[in-house]
Amino acid sequence: MFASPLCIEHxxxxxxxxxxxxxxxxxxxxxxxxxxxxxxxxxNHPNVSKRTRERVEAAIAELGYRRNTAARSLVTRRSQTIxxxxxxxxxxxxxxxxxxxxxxxxxxGYFVSIAALRTVxxxxxxxxxxxxxxxxxxxxxxxxxxxxxxxxxAEQSPGVPIVAVGSLGSDTVSGAMVDQKxxxxxxxxxxIEQGHSRIGHVAGPQDWIDGVARAEGWSMALREAGLAxxxxxxxxxxxxSGYDIGRKLAVERTATxxxxxxxxxxxxxxxxxxxxxxxxxxxxxxVGFDDQPESGYFIPPLTTVRQxxxxxxxxxxxxxxxxxENGDTTSTIVVEPELVVRRSTAAPA
Amino acid sequence: MFASPLCIEHxxxxxxxxxxxxxxxxxxxxxxxxxxxxxxxxxNHPNVSKRTRERVEAAIAELGYRRNTAARSLVTRRSQTIxxxxxxxxxxxxxxxxxxxxxxxxxxGYFVSIAALRTVxxxxxxxxxxxxxxxxxxxxxxxxxxxxxxxxxAEQSPGVPIVAVGSLGSDTVSGAMVDQKxxxxxxxxxxIEQGHSRIGHVAGPQDWIDGVARAEGWSMALREAGLAxxxxxxxxxxxxSGYDIGRKLAVERTATxxxxxxxxxxxxxxxxxxxxxxxxxxxxxxVGFDDQPESGYFIPPLTTVRQxxxxxxxxxxxxxxxxxENGDTTSTIVVEPELVVRRSTAAPA
DNA sequence: AATCATTTTGTTAGCGCTCACAATGGTGTC
DNA sequence: GACACCATTGTGAGCGCTAACAAAATGATT
Numbered sequence: 001m002f003a004s005p006l007c008i009e010h011x012x013x014x015x016x017x018x019x020x021x022x023x024x025x026x027x028x029x030x031x032x033x034x035x036x037x038x039x040x041x042x043x044n045h046p047n048v049s050k051r052t053r054e055r056v057e058a059a060i061a062e063l064g065y066r067r068n069t070a071a072r073s074l075v076t077r078r079s080q081t082i083x084x085x086x087x088x089x090x091x092x093x094x095x096x097x098x099x100x101x102x103x104x105x106x107x108x109g110y111f112v113s114i115a116a117l118r119t120v121x122x123x124x125x126x127x128x129x130x131x132x133x134x135x136x137x138x139x140x141x142x143x144x145x146x147x148x149x150x151x152x153x154a155e156q157s158p159g160v161p162i163v164a165v166g167s168l169g170s171d172t173v174s175g176a177m178v179d180q181k182x183x184x185x186x187x188x189x190x191x192i193e194q195g196h197s198r199i200g201h202v203a204g205p206q207d208w209i210d211g212v213a214r215a216e217g218w219s220m221a222l223r224e225a226g227l228a229x230x231x232x233x234x235x236x237x238x239x240x241s242g243y244d245i246g247r248k249l250a251v252e253r254t255a256t257x258x259x260x261x262x263x264x265x266x267x268x269x270x271x272x273x274x275x276x277x278x279x280x281x282x283x284x285x286x287v288g289f290d291d292q293p294e295s296g297y298f299i300p301p302l303t304t305v306r307q308x309x310x311x312x313x314x315x316x317x318x319x320x321x322x323x324x325e326n327g328d329t330t331s332t333i334v335v336e337p338e339l340v341v342r343r344s345t346a347a348p349a
Numbered sequence: 350m351f352a353s354p355l356c357i358e359h360x361x362x363x364x365x366x367x368x369x370x371x372x373x374x375x376x377x378x379x380x381x382x383x384x385x386x387x388x389x390x391x392x393n394h395p396n397v398s399k400r401t402r403e404r405v406e407a408a409i410a411e412l413g414y415r416r417n418t419a420a421r422s423l424v425t426r427r428s429q430t431i432x433x434x435x436x437x438x439x440x441x442x443x444x445x446x447x448x449x450x451x452x453x454x455x456x457x458g459y460f461v462s463i464a465a466l467r468t469v470x471x472x473x474x475x476x477x478x479x480x481x482x483x484x485x486x487x488x489x490x491x492x493x494x495x496x497x498x499x500x501x502x503a504e505q506s507p508g509v510p511i512v513a514v515g516s517l518g519s520d521t522v523s524g525a526m527v528d529q530k531x532x533x534x535x536x537x538x539x540x541i542e543q544g545h546s547r548i549g550h551v552a553g554p555q556d557w558i559d560g561v562a563r564a565e566g567w568s569m570a571l572r573e574a575g576l577a578x579x580x581x582x583x584x585x586x587x588x589x590s591g592y593d594i595g596r597k598l599a600v601e602r603t604a605t606x607x608x609x610x611x612x613x614x615x616x617x618x619x620x621x622x623x624x625x626x627x628x629x630x631x632x633x634x635x636v637g638f639d640d641q642p643e644s645g646y647f648i649p650p651l652t653t654v655r656q657x658x659x660x661x662x663x664x665x666x667x668x669x670x671x672x673x674e675n676g677d678t679t680s681t682i683v684v685e686p687e688l689v690v691r692r693s694t695a696a697p698a
Numbered sequence: 699a700a701t702c703a704t705t706t707t708g709t710t711a712g713c714g715c716t717c718a719c720a721a722t723g724g725t726g727t728c
Numbered sequence: 729g730a731c732a733c734c735a736t737t738g739t740g741a742g743c744g745c746t747a748a749c750a751a752a753a754t755g756a757t758t
Contacts, residue, residue: 023744034708039746047706069484070422071744075713079419081462089448095439102465111462111484113430116451135418135430135460239646268646297588297617299648372714383738388716396736420714424743 022063031059082110083132086143087117092292093309094143097165100313101141125152139320145209161323163316166209174319176333180210183305183337184217187287191257192225194347200231200255202245202265214261231255239268246272256348257285263295266302281346291340301342371412380408431459432481435492436466441641442658443492446514449662450490474501488669494558510672512665515558523668525682529559532654532686533566536636540606541574543696549580549604551594551614563610580604588617595621605697606634612644615651630695640689650691
């Protein structure tokens with residue numbers, strides 16, 4: 001188990017396969033310098049002469065030396081690891097946010113450790129945070145868009161910076177979010193422009209930050225236009241809930257346009273309307289939210305609000321790096337959404 | 350930056366906030382034993398008397414002691430970390446496999462580090478493996494279902510166990526996979542049973558293991574039934590490619606049933622048929638593969654082959670633990686898929 | 699040439715833990 | 729009561745690295 005070969009470097013002079021991995025000391029010996037000088041080279045310290053640096057770098061390459069992270073962490077008290085606490089990772093949004101975080105983190109020389117929450121409650125959150133602290137992560141990115149999460153985080157002070165995705169941040173937690181209200185406004189404005197005046201909303205769960213924000217944006221945009229905001233139905237983000245609500249709406253026919261909280265619920269809604277003989281967009285217009293890759297292939301192709309989740313993730317890491325390196329723990333970043341018009345919206349009959 | 354408060358334990362006797370974290374030695378002192386005895390307690394060594402163990406555990410609780418992972422790793426040469434190398438994480442399958450891996454790993458006391466591949470090529474793969482080796486992970490789970498990945502892995506011997514998802518494994522790499530051929534057979538058998546005899550296939554990219562396996566399963570099932578396997582079209586897994594192929598098929602109308610390599614391409618196909626006035630299932634039956642949560646809300650609801658990706662991920666960790674603890678590096682696990690019949694299939698007209 | 703400031707290099711200690719081994723105590727056996 | 733035997737506990741070293749300081753080499757200034 002000890003002394004693994006590790007011949008990933010295509011090192012032609014690879015012979016003593018079951019010797020232990022080279023250490024700083026081995027490199028130093030080979031380059032004819034002290035171990036500390038080698039340490040300076042790998043840490044890019046300024047005060048190393050060019051000649052020495054080159055000799056050391058050559059020795060490092062020849063031996064295929066790689067720094068031992070555990071030893072480094074032990075003395076620096078930094079793990080070069082960011083913990084990502086996530087739920088709903090199988091969903092388009094969170095998954096892509098994670099991708100953005102991972103990319104930015106790896107580019108910045110950090111490792112990314114994840115903990116997925118199956119059920120979101122205080123205990124699970126505390127458990128995951130403890131897990132990360134055991135690993136002594138340098139920071140935690142939270143992709144758990146429940147309002148509850150934020151309050152849970154607020155009452156903790158794990159001693160490392162926290163960046164929460166989808167929140168505005170507080171005095172202890174930085175936040176990065178897509179401007180959900182703006183997105184909802186875009187959607188509603190588009191419908192109003194086309195001449196709709198009865199515009200309903202199928203919202204996401206109201207214990208989700210995004211669910212609330214989109215509903216508020218919808219309501220605000222309507223009121224500003226002097227229209228009624230009384231047709232609000234709440235789903236659970238799933239296509240199934242969109243379908244159930246769609247069946248109801250197909251019977252009632254109280255609105256000529258529906259703004260739906262995400263694309264999956266829109267899919268369910270579209271099918272319910274299709275089954276009931278309600279034509280989209282001739283009878284009812286539908287706008288979604290997210291712009292998943294599939295949304296352009298719904299029947300009909302869905303007008304929706306695009307969010308750049310990867311960008312959001314990358315920006316989170318910007319905040320995180322600022323927090324780790326400069327101690328800025330209270331910044332906020334807002335990413336702008338964009339309306340994508342397809343064929344599920346048209347002027348009312 | 351040093352000496353963080355870490356008051357996650359709701360430790361009422363929390364006072365000396367900016368003191369450094371308690372060490373083994375501190376616990377030992379408090380419990381009146383040697384540091385080694387404390388080490389024995391936290392590692393569950395058998396030869397510790399009950400009385401001593403209790404005293405030590407009390408001291409641990411009082412001080413809120415948590416073991417320092419870096420120090421432990423330094424001496425054990427184990428990081429308690431599994432690296433997950435993944436691509437296409439925003440897709441349903443890989444994302445859920447990751448979830449399964451994460452759950453099983455955390456349950457087994459491991460940390461999960463991820464590296465996502467944006468583009469799949471040798472360099473990117475080697476890069477990610479190096480990244481993991483820098484972190485000295487104890488094992489690597491590979492969720493990159495390209496044939497190329499396997500050959501890249503085969504020519505490496507990073508010195509840690511590797512489990513590849515979606516492959517049968519080799520002499521150096523363990524594998525865990527869903528029985529794709531069986532899944533294809535289930536789909537084709539269902540169509541044959543309903544009386545179809547001209548059954549086409551929209552395949553995934555042929556440099557993907559799953560793409561090839563499903564196409565082979567389709568072909569084999571048809572030939573065993575004495576039917577022609579000449580209608581094969583290749584997409585790229587996306588809804589867009591399914592749509593393009595669907596438009597062609599809608600014109601040609603050479604088959605009464607189509608087995609599609611995944612649900613997303615099925616979505617595109619369904620829309621193309623819908624646009625062209627080809628009715629599903631009256632004119633053409635369609636079977637998908639994956640059973641994503643949305644598939645039951647397509648128009649019409651999609652008959653498809655369900656794969657339990659989370660289970661697959663969990664089983665991967667079983668293999669990994671076997672490899673780490675017992676050195677079994679060549680096992681294979683196969684998970685069985687299941688046909689889910691919905692309304693996109695019916696007897697031909 | 700002597701002095702100082704500055705750059706470059708080396709030396710020592712210790713981060714917190716586990717391992718190997720040594721030492722202690724209690725029990726049973728003859 | 730002397731011995732072996734086992735269970736339990738303690739001691740010392742060292743994993744590989746970086747931080748702090750000490751020393752040496754270099755250059756600039758008088």
